[in-house]
Amino acid sequence: MCGPPGWTGPDRTVRLRAVPPESEKSPQAPPVAATARRPPIRQLAIVAVLIGAYALVSQYSYSSPDAKGLGAGLSVGPIVLIGIALAWRWTHRLVAALITAMTAALLYFYWPFLETHYEWSDLVQQAGAYAMVALGFGRSLRLGRAPTCTALADQLHGPLDAKEIAYTRRATVVWFGFYTLLAAAIVIVFFAASAHVWSLFVNFGTFGLMGLLFALDHAIRHRVLPRRPGGGMIAALLHSVTGPRTPR
Secondary structure (H helix, E strand, O other): OOOOOOOEOOOOEOOOOOOOOHHHOOOOOOOHHHHHHHHHHHHHHHHHHHHHHHHHHHHHHHHOHHHHHHHHHHHHHHHHHHHHHHHHHHOOHHHHHHHHHHHHHHHHHHHHHHHHHHHHHHHHHHHHHHHHHHHHHHHOOOOOOOOHHHHHHHHHHOOOOHHHHHHHHHHHHHHHHHHHHHHHHHHHHHHHOOHHHHHHHHHHHHHHHHHHHHHHHHHHHHHHOOOOOOOOHHHHHHHHHHOOOOOO
16 A cells, blocks of 8 residues: 555554764765775785786896896895895894805805806796696695695685586696696797797796686686686685685
């Protein structure tokens, strides 16, 4: 039944609540999902910018004959800084100070050698990093262990069914093979092509290949598996940067 506001029907009375003025309304908090996603996306953007900047500067050092010092600094700098930071964190201050002084002295005396041979350090770091990632995927395929992609999907979506477990195990095998071939390709291109071409491959080609396989995996997964809320490519990238999301 319809009637004007405050109208009393035969069986019930319609009670109206007073609507407070706009100035007295309590401010509504923004949606939890919106506030929860901003910081991780910002962190992911910062990581992407840093990686892109490092790749551009590294490529410049391989392209310019006058940037050998820059290339050597990019090659050994992160390792040296991490090592010194760990020394100050895990050892006595006197021992850390001695390690820092000895490292500085070694860099001073061997810097000319590093400037002319830093590409070997880059080769070890690049091939070694992807080989270690491949090893991580491969070890997770052993009996009694959860494959890497299965564990990631379980953290993102909760309990998986048999079809999802089978798919994520096959995906782990694919990623294991991909990173193994990528590490081998980095070594092959280093000896078969010029330093400029090798730098283009490791600084940009590898990320392009990873992005292509990631997109292919994403497309296949959404064709053969049911969609789940809160998943997808962005969720996996955010998880790799920020860790698993805790429910609120």
